[in-house]
Amino acid sequence: MKANSSTQQKKTGADTIQRLMAFGALIILFVVFSLASPYFFTLSNVIGILVSTAVNGLLAIGVTFIIISGGIDLSVGTVMTLSAVMAAVTVRNWGMPNIFGVLAAVLTGTFAGAVNGLMVSKLKLPPFIATLGMLNVARGLSLVITDLSPIYFPLETGWNRIAMGSVLGTIIPGFDIPNGVLIMFGSALVAGLILSKTVIGRYAFAIGSNEEAARLSGLNIVLWKTAIYAVGGLFVGIGGVIIAARLNSAQPALGLGYELDAIAAAVIGGVSLSGGEGNILGTIIGAFIISTLTNGLRILSVPQEWQIVVTGLIILSAVYLDILRKKASAN
Amino acid sequence: MKSKKMLIIASVLMILAMLAACAPAAETPTTVDEPAVEETLYIPVISKGFQHAFWLAVKAGAERAAADYGVEITFEGPESEAMVDKQMDMLQAAIDKDPAAICFAAVDSQAAIPLLEQAQAKGIPVIGFDSGVDSDIPLATAATDNVAAAALAADKMVELIGGSGEVAVIAHDNTSRTGIDRVAGFKDRIESTYPDVTIVDIQYGGGDHLRSTDLAKAIIQGNPDLKGFFGANEGSIIGVLNAVSELGRDDIVVIGYDSGQQQLEAIRSGQQAGAITQDPIGIGYKCVEAAVKAVRGETLPKFIDTGFHWFDATNIDDPDIAALLYE
Amino acid sequence: MNDTLVLMEGIDKRFPGVQALKGCQFNLQRGEVHALVGENGAGKSTLMKILAGIYQVDGGTITFKGEQVTIPNPHTAQTMGISMVHQELNLMSHLTAAQNIFIGREPTKSFLIDENTQNNKTKEIFELMNLNLDPTMRVSKMTVAKQQMVEIAKALSFNADVLIFDEPSGALTDVETAELFRIIRQLKAEGTGIIYITHRMEELKEISDRITVLRDGLYVNTVNTRETSINEIINMMVGRVIYESSPEIPEERSQEIVLEVKNLSRGNELKDVSFQLMKGEILGFAGLIGAGRTETARAIFGADPVDSGEVFINGKPVHIKRPSDAVAHDIAYLSEDRKRYGLCLSLDLKTNIVLPIYQKLSSVLGWVKDKRAYTISKNIVDQLSIRTPSLEQKAKNLSGGNQQKVVVGKWLAKDADILIFDEPTRGIDVGAKQEIYSLLNELAAQGKSIIMISSELPEIIRMSHRVIVMCEGRVTGNLDYSEATQENIMKFATMRNGGNAKKSAQPS
Structure with a gap:
């Protein structure tokens, strides 16, 4: 017993180290790139990194909820697109104020998530298949609704400013962090609280850890899974708002392949694909590692094909680290 | 425990080693502290793709111009033409590098405008190429006159089907300039000049081989009397070729656009009647050339026509044509 | 002549942060059953996993049939003639019993797996074990007990000289355990050396010839079973004296019915199951594996659906469709697994x-x-x-x-208010068992009503106010504390009259 408890402390120590590790890796990336190029650590480029993380960060938050509950969501990319399309339809075609556009996007994401959740919990479809179906349904609907061409937001609506304007810049002059970035951080904070402090978060962990035990503990699995997928979808919907604002348009063909970046961010951040483990901070750091790496290699003018190779290696290393950590805590 | 930590650290070191290995190779184009009298100009070229043979030819032309004018370039593009935001990230990073000029072919012009304005504000000249940018910001655009090129394809098509009958079109999209212009050029010429020819269908396959194949098959099966098929870019025409051979309809006159190995072989074997070739090498060359001239303060024409040509089995190996084709 | 099969001396084994074994010794003779006992964490399984090639020693020597050996992996152990039945099940649930048993050494006929031979060989082993089980049945469809029997069959199929059983009876009923003992005695007579790890003290006397005791990774002693009392062994195991408290069954108990189940039925698994549970009562559920005890519990709890039947709580009919409904009615189910x-x-x-x-x-x-x-x-x-x-x-x-x-x-x-315990002491060491028992008594004294499903008859007899006995999905006996003897319970547990009729009706 005594020996046990002391190894236990070591283990929690190793856990923390691993968590710091991801953050440390991000810092090291920053330092290395800053030393390698004078153009990397400039306000404009750092803001560029933040902006390019915003969308993937939000999708990764969404997918984190679902992976922790033991599922997977392949539909985040195209559901994001569908959310953007619904926002554009509301604002441009129906001429409603921006706030309704935001609501339309968020509701679309949440609804798609809830449908995913119901398919998984009520109809017992494997998450991979259910969300693969949703991926195509959302993608197809986006193309149908837009009649294949992008919908542009009229400039006078100021939709673009939702993500690209800077409220912070007007308060602190010169500190022009775009709103989209703040929205991502805000969402991450809320998501972190939901995951760690509310019943829905606890149940996501419990279901992901052992669904049958959770069911026998009296949890209504259909209800809670649906809720978990819906919450994930909500953040995907916010992602839809951000991408629509960034591009000032809803691009119906976009979104395919984005789910893999989101899953990669979550995995790099320590979310276990077998469920029951993970946190939002890790996921956000994971998203930043991906975008920082892409940006840094770009700034260093590394040939594009090598950028892809390096990103792949980073994902593999992150997963391998996770396995090492698991091994360490199993002994 | 200790060995585990060592492993973790080793993996991180491995990642860093990768980066370090990449960094020096990468720095060559951006070397600023060389004791040269004149600073080497750096011009990033951001295209709509990077894996496609067409873009590789554009890249080759751009590199040739870079060598001729003694400038450094990088060539980048998103993995698919749908990834508007990824191209924005590339453009942003390019602007952050404070280049001498930027060559840019927008996937979505509207989305790029705020960033292009940023470049303009920083005094970075922007040169459009290929589909260019729908805006006044680029000082010049080096591109094929797609409307005229597609009209030539229409003329050839009518000639080859014998002056009347049904034809169909598969294009990559109806959002980019090239997609819109090629479809319009083909369609307008048929409608205005050849009343006996009807276009039964125009579909968009995103330039994806497989999707274009499926679309083309569906069109052929839905229109058994179809006499001719125009594919408006390389991906589209490969789809048409696949469809024709899978359905055994060698009687259909197939006309394509651009080159690429598969299309060249089809033309040599007679499966495909011919194609319009742009001059991708010329596009790449002329846009970098224009960028250099812009940096030097020379005045540029707003539109730089890079030319197009009809080619078929008879002239495919002519040196003038062969130079424009790529595999 | 030397009859020593295995001799392990000075065995050390370290895991990160724990010294699992320190200078342990063990020897096994031909034709003996050697029991290995000790509390959880004493190092029994570790020592045997070293012998089976799963772990490598950090120090010490292993001599097998007179030669010093190293056993780098389980495959080597098996080819040498050492086979182990693990405590945890190591079966591939999507494969059939026969496929599991012959995994990695499938009989082949012109490069194709010869399923017939495989199934027939498996059938032979099952027959030797007196086990009525279809070799082509998927393991996932079997109960834990049957899976355990498949594991044992797998170990037997190696024709090993040394057979290690790591708590094989944990998932078995008394009848099945008796069957296992019969097989063990048969093997012993053929000269096989058998190592038997167990927590059940009563089994030691029944099956073993010698007993080795480990405690906290250290070797304590090896004794002849016949010359040693169970209490002495327990003392060696825990290093202290344990007093087994006898059950305190109240003479007078409440007649207030908390839970009443009427005619619960589902297919062949449950047939008209009816019983009552009083306030403050521990109601034992006895029966063989597959008698329908767990199924009854899960049905009451709403974990599995039923075809028909009624459940009343405090006299009121309730509809429990899923576990969340049961929890809302203050019913708890503590699974065997x-x-x-x-x-x-x-x-x-x-x-x-x-x-x-x-x-x-x-x-x-x-x-x-x-x-x-x-x-x-x-x-x-x-x-x-x-x-x-x-x-x-x-x-x-x-x-x-x-x-x-x-x-x-x-x-x-x-x-x-209503707690259903399904095998509450499975896989738990002696000391912890005592604590669980006193906890159950305490809960009952507080007025909680308890259903205790157990395959260990002594446990049922000691703990229960009343005993419900099931056989093949039916309730066959309802015994009061005074009537609940081993003989009585076994009589009802094997009352298969309904079963015979069903069997003849089934296509074979």
């Missing part, structure tokens, strides 16, 4: 304990009151004396006994 059905292993103790009551512990927006959760779980941990360094300890890092207490604690926190 804690790890699979009872715990979220990768989550901490606190979360596991308050899992059923999170919704009560949260505000309108679903905000969890963590302090309350902490206090509640702290109380439970103290009340049940769960040994853990902290409330943040992950459930998977607790010992079996403590894990069981966490599952119990979960339902104490929920304040359930």
Whole structure:
């Protein structure tokens, strides 16, 4: 017993180290790139990194909820697109104020998530298949609704400013962090609280850890899974708002392949694909590692094909680290 | 425990080693502290793709111009033409590098405008190429006159089907300039000049081989009397070729656009009647050339026509044509 | 002539942070059954896993049939003639019994797997074991007990000289255990050396010739079974004297019916199951594996659907369609398979304990009151004396006994009135068993009503106020404390009259 408890402390120590590790890796990336190029650590480029993380960060938050509950969501990319399309339809075609556009996007994401959740919990479809179906349904609907061409937001609506304007810049002059970035951080904070402090978060962990035990503990699995997928979808919907604002348009063909970046961010951040483990901070750091790496290699003018190779290696290393950590805590 | 930590650290070191290995190779184009009298100009070229043979030819032309004018370039593009935001990230990073000029072919012009304005504000000249940018910001655009090129394809098509009958079109999209212009050029010429020819269908396959194949098959099966098929870019025409051979309809006159190995072989074997070739090498060359001239303060024409040509089995190996084709 | 099959001397084994074995010794003779006992964590399984090639020694020597050997992997051990039946099941659930038994050494006919030969050979082994099981049945469709029998069959199929059984009877009923003992005696007579790890003291006398005791990774002693009393062995195991308290069954007990089940039926598994549970009562459920005891419990709890039947709680009819309904009626079910059905292993103790009551512990927006959760779980941990360094300890890092207490604690926190314990002491060491027993008594004294399903007859007899005996999905006996003897229970547990009729009706 005594020996046990002391190894236990070591283990929690190793856990923390691993968590710091991801953050440390991000810092090291920053330092290395800053030393390698004078153009990397400039306000404009750092803001560029933040902006390019915003969308993937939000999708990764969404997918984190679902992976922790033991599922997977392949539909985040195209559901994001569908959310953007619904926002554009509301604002441009129906001429409603921006706030309704935001609501339309968020509701679309949440609804798609809830449908995913119901398919998984009520109809017992494997998450991979259910969300693969949703991926195509959302993608197809986006193309149908837009009649294949992008919908542009009229400039006078100021939709673009939702993500690209800077409220912070007007308060602190010169500190022009775009709103989209703040929205991502805000969402991450809320998501972190939901995951760690509310019943829905606890149940996501419990279901992901052992669904049958959770069911026998009296949890209504259909209800809670649906809720978990819906919450994930909500953040995907916010992602839809951000991408629509960034591009000032809803691009119906976009979104395919984005789910893999989101899953990669979550995995790099320590979310276990077998469920029951993970946190939002890790996921956000994971998203930043991906975008920082892409940006840094770009700034260093590394040939594009090598950028892809390096990103792949980073994902593999992150997963391998996770396995090492698991091994360490199993002994 | 200790060995585990060592492993973790080793993996991180491995990642860093990768980066370090990449960094020096990468720095060559951006070397600023060389004791040269004149600073080497750096011009990033951001295209709509990077894996496609067409873009590789554009890249080759751009590199040739870079060598001729003694400038450094990088060539980048998103993995698919749908990834508007990824191209924005590339453009942003390019602007952050404070280049001498930027060559840019927008996937979505509207989305790029705020960033292009940023470049303009920083005094970075922007040169459009290929589909260019729908805006006044680029000082010049080096591109094929797609409307005229597609009209030539229409003329050839009518000639080859014998002056009347049904034809169909598969294009990559109806959002980019090239997609819109090629479809319009083909369609307008048929409608205005050849009343006996009807276009039964125009579909968009995103330039994806497989999707274009499926679309083309569906069109052929839905229109058994179809006499001719125009594919408006390389991906589209490969789809048409696949469809024709899978359905055994060698009687259909197939006309394509651009080159690429598969299309060249089809033309040599007679499966495909011919194609319009742009001059991708010329596009790449002329846009970098224009960028250099812009940096030097020379005045540029707003539109730089890079030319197009009809080619078929008879002239495919002519040196003038062969130079424009790529595999 | 030397009859020593295995001689292990000075065995050391370290795991990160733990010295699992220190200078242990063990020897096995031809034709003997050598029991290996000790509390959980004493190092029994580790020592045997070294012999079976699963772990490598850090120090010491192994001599097999007079030659010093190293056993680098399980495959070598098997080819040498050492075979092990593991405590945890190591079967591939999507494969059939025969496919599992011959995995890695399938009989082939012109490069194709010869399923017929494989099935026939398996059938022979099953017949030797007196086991009525179809070799082509998928393991996932079998109960835990039957899976255990498949594991044993697999070990037998190697024709090994040394057979190691790591708590084989854990999942078996008394009848099945008797069958296992018969096979062991048969093998012993043929000269096989058998090592038998167990927690069940009563089995030692029945089956073993010699007993080796380990404690905290150290070798304690090897004794002849005939010359040693169970109490002496227990003393060696725990290093202290344990007093087995006799059950305190109240003479007068409440006649208030808390739970009444009427004619619960589902297919062949449950047939008109009816019984009553009184307030403050421990109702034992006895029967062979597959008698329908677990099925009854799960049906009451809403974990599995039923075809027909009624359930009354405090005299009122209730409709329980899913576990959440049962929990709402203050019914708790503690599964026989804690790890699979009872715990979220990768989550901490606190979360596991308050899992059923999170919704009560949260505000309108679903905000969890963590302090309350902490206090509640702290109380439970103290009340049940769960040994853990902290409330943040992950459930998977607790010992079996403590894990069981966490599952119990979960339902104490929920304040359930009706507790269904399914094999509450399976895989738990002697000391922890005592604690679980006194806990059950305490709960009953507090007025909780308990259903205890157990395959260990002594446990049933000791603990229960009344005993329900089931056989093939039917309730065959309802015995009062005074009538509940081993003989009586076994009589009802094997009352298969309904079963025979069914068998003839079934196409073979």
